[in-house]
Amino acid sequence: MPAVPLPRRAGRRTNLGLLALLLLAGGTGVLAFGVGTPLPSRLVTAVHGAAGLGLLLLGPWKTVVVRRSRARTAGRRDPVAAWALAALLALTVVTGVVHSATGATVGGVGLLQVHVAAGVGTGALLVVHAVGSRQRLRRTDVSRRALLRAGGLAVGAAALWGAVEGGLRLTGAPGGRRRGTGSHERGSGEPAAMPVTQWFTDAVPDGGDDVLEVVAGGRTTRLRAAGLDRGDTVTAVLDCTGGWYAEQEWRGVRLDRLLAGTRLPEGGSLDVVSVTGYRRRLPLADASSLLLATHCAGRPLSAGHGAPVRLVAPGRRGFWWVKWVRRVEVVDGPWWLQPPVPLQ
Numbered sequence: 001m002p003a004v005p006l007p008r009r010a011g012r013r014t015n016l017g018l019l020a021l022l023l024l025a026g027g028t029g030v031l032a033f034g035v036g037t038p039l040p041s042r043l044v045t046a047v048h049g050a051a052g053l054g055l056l057l058l059g060p061w062k063t064v065v066v067r068r069s070r071a072r073t074a075g076r077r078d079p080v081a082a083w084a085l086a087a088l089l090a091l092t093v094v095t096g097v098v099h100s101a102t103g104a105t106v107g108g109v110g111l112l113q114v115h116v117a118a119g120v121g122t123g124a125l126l127v128v129h130a131v132g133s134r135q136r137l138r139r140t141d142v143s144r145r146a147l148l149r150a151g152g153l154a155v156g157a158a159a160l161w162g163a164v165e166g167g168l169r170l171t172g173a174p175g176g177r178r179r180g181t182g183s184h185e186r187g188s189g190e191p192a193a194m195p196v197t198q199w200f201t202d203a204v205p206d207g208g209d210d211v212l213e214v215v216a217g218g219r220t221t222r223l224r225a226a227g228l229d230r231g232d233t234v235t236a237v238l239d240c241t242g243g244w245y246a247e248q249e250w251r252g253v254r255l256d257r258l259l260a261g262t263r264l265p266e267g268g269s270l271d272v273v274s275v276t277g278y279r280r281r282l283p284l285a286d287a288s289s290l291l292l293a294t295h296c297a298g299r300p301l302s303a304g305h306g307a308p309v310r311l312v313a314p315g316r317r318g319f320w321w322v323k324w325v326r327r328v329e330v331v332d333g334p335w336w337l338q339p340p341v342p343l344q
């Protein structure tokens with residue numbers, strides 16, 4: 001087939017457009033896991049969805065680039081990586097859209113997990129592909145015309161996202177009722193129907209002891225978990241990065257009550273550690289909104305949901321809600337001095 005007569009620059013711009021959208025989708029995808037409050041999460045996932053769907057708009061142009069590449073060269077240095085990139089990106093977009101629309105799981109694995117894994121793989125292959133075919137930036141890339149084109153792409157991407165979103169609402173699809181984070185409702189007010197999920201490096205322990213250590217003001221106090229039900233309640237949404245959420249009434253003891261009478265460092269933090277070694281560090285200033293829960297919806301926690309005691313951290317994503325808490329420790333350091341997501 002003869003090479004399609006397309007100006008070389010057009011292909012370069014298509015590739016740069018793809019690169020920009022992929023970087024935006026990757027960045028907002030990771031950010032989507034960090035935000036739990038309604039408005040910021042809605043904004044982040046909207047930009048994420050628009051960037052991901054916007055890639056489709058560049059499909060026709062990229063097809064020309066691919067055809068020209070195949071016609072001109074006997075084969076690229078990395079055609080396998082390029083086609084694997086195409087396949088993984090397709091999987092990423094399809095699982096993203098189907099998760100958003102349905103919240104479905106396949107064989108017990110949430111489509112969102114497949115989506116995130118495929119997205120990370122896409123990122124790795126993109127590095128191989130883009131480094132092998134570097135596209136130099138030119139002065140004309142910031143010309144009025146180029147900026148108008150970029151603006152057109154942004155408007156088109158936003159319109160596509162709006163059309164998908166409108167379609168989900170009009171058809172009454174489950175996705176029309178999902179939270180701003182993209183999570184679907186599972187088991188609100190009914191803990192037995194709430195999925196049991198934990199960070200992928202963590203697992204439900206065989207059964208721990210029921211003693212909680214509180215380390216504060218240079219003293220260690222050991223408390224029986226059974227005595228932690230002091231009747232403090234909070235209604236809060238547990239929103240898991242696995243793609244589901246549930247609103248429950250949690251009962252136990254507020255952390256500021258537990259620490260009352262202890263000398264606390266200004267600007268300090270709280271390390272909350274599980275029997276499994278899993279841990280998160282939270283600002284001490286949040287203590288009045290944090291709860292150590294022993295009960296959910298009026299019933300004792302199940303093992304899968306963190307018995308005998310778990311942290312409830314309203315407004316934060318599920319990976320902050322440490323389960324099977326064994327130790328709470330007041331520390332001097334800032335809360336942000338930790339990996340943004342758990343590594344242990």
Ligand code: HEM
Pocket residue numbers: 015016018019022055065066068069070072073075076079082083085086087089129130133134135
């Ligand atoms: C959306 C993600 C992308 C996919 C799925 C993709 C896929 C492909 C495929 C399948 C080819 C043809 C390979 C062959 O000859 O068989 C190709 C060519 C090419 N790609 Fe991409 N690509 C993507 C993004 C990018 C980006 C971000 C850049 C650079 C910043 C880029 C630069 C190039 C170049 C320069 C060629 C042509 C090379 C030549 O003419 O020899 N691509 N791409």
Ligand code: HEM
Pocket residue numbers: 022025026028029030032033045046048049050051052053055092093096097099100101112115116119120122123161164178180181182183
């Ligand atoms: C190459 C990278 C990625 C692309 C192209 C991509 C694309 C998409 C698309 C097209 C959707 C569906 C949006 C909709 O229908 O409204 C989506 C949803 C989603 N993606 Fe990604 N994604 C990528 C990586 C990631 C990563 C790395 C994460 C998390 C760490 C992530 C988290 C999410 C979440 C939470 C949703 C649901 C958002 C919602 O329902 O509104 N994505 N993604």
